[in-house]
Each structure stands twice: as structure tokens, then as C-alpha cells.
Amino acid sequence: GAVVSQHPSRVICKSGTSVKIECRSLDFQATTMFWYRQFPKQSLMLMATSNEGSKATYEQGVEKDKFLINHASLTLSTLTVTSAHPEDSSFYICSARVGRVRGGTEAFFGQGTRLTVV
């Protein structure tokens, strides 16, 4: 299957600083990427959908000025957590898919990034 790589896998940052997480599709071009957040013992919650070359679409309740998403190329999307606070500590996961095809095209997930804000 296709490979999606996230970097870094773990990051610890100080409260008030910003952190950038990268999501790369290694062997395919991803027109659409998704960013999820997952708290311990909970499910994945979609934060935003990003399409290459256009602004991201954020889910209700997700602050777009706090979670900056850039999808500048067909193989790279970045999530920047700005002015991070301890409550932003979470597991962030990206996924990527090709095209806009109905009927069975799966999304490929990255390995996730564990963010800890101290």
C-alpha cells in the first residue's frame, strides 16, 4: 500500500511556542489530506481537510488561527500548532488520499505525532 510519513513522531515543546508537524505522501500524489487529533482512550476527531493549493476546511470548533494548515504541494501538508498550551497535548495523525473518487479509495494514515506541551 501507499506510504504516508509524519515527522516528528514525538515532540515536546514549551508552553507558548509553536510546533510544526509534517505529513508526506512518499509514493503517490495526495490531492487531499486530513488532520486528526486523538486524546488518550478516545477516537480520532477530524480537525481539517486540506486540498492542495487551496485553504483548508476546518471542522466546527477547531480554531483555524491556532492550527495552521498548509498544503503547498501534492506530497506535503503541514500542521502548525501556534502558541501551544498543555491542553493541546495530544496525538496528531494525518491521512492522505488520491483524487476525488467515490467508491472505495482508501485513505492512508501516517504513524502519528505525539505532542507534549510543558
Add this chain to the structure above:
Amino acid sequence: GESVGLHLPTLSVQEGDNSIINCAYSNSASDYFIWYKQESGKGPQFIIDIRSNMDKRQGQRVTVLLNKTVKHLSLQIAATQPGDSAVYFCAERTDSWGKLQFGAGTQVVVTP
């Protein structure tokens, strides 16, 4: 399984037995469903999928059943192995861009 605060529903299964994991989905217009396996500290791993025009699909040791009447999805794992211990999520695709809505998840613990 339903989400109960911060506690994932847990299914304990003896090694070699069959496992059945259940999921209720919310959107009757969803046309595509996927089961994922997530091990601790890792991203979700695709297991099997099914389209809304089907009611059953089989893979290697896994079977997914879809009941659209009651909006219910199940995953059956045959001859459960220790390596099957993980959290299992169902997901439904809610738009043509591939946006997925995940269920609450079920923790599967395989005992020897």
C-alpha cells in the same frame, strides 16, 4: 461500541476463539465503511472495507457485515491471535472527498 467517557469498551477474547466487534454508524447516506486497527502509539492500519451496496465482505481471517437497515457494522476476526490485540475503529465516509467519521473504538485483548 459506544463511547463511555474516557473508557474504551473492551472485548476480552481467548486465543484461538473468534472475535466480533460491533459498531453503530450515524449517517444513512454514508456509502463506504472501513475497519481500522490501531496499536498503541501508531496510526490506524487499514483492515477491510465495504461499500454500501454490499452486506458482507471477507478478507483473510476477517469478515465485515453491514446492516443498513439498523445502521450497524461488525467485524469478525477468526481464530484470534495475540497480535490482534489492539483498538479497532469503524469509520464511515461522509463525503466524496473522503472525509471519515470514526466510531468510538473497541479495545480487543487477546488472552492466552
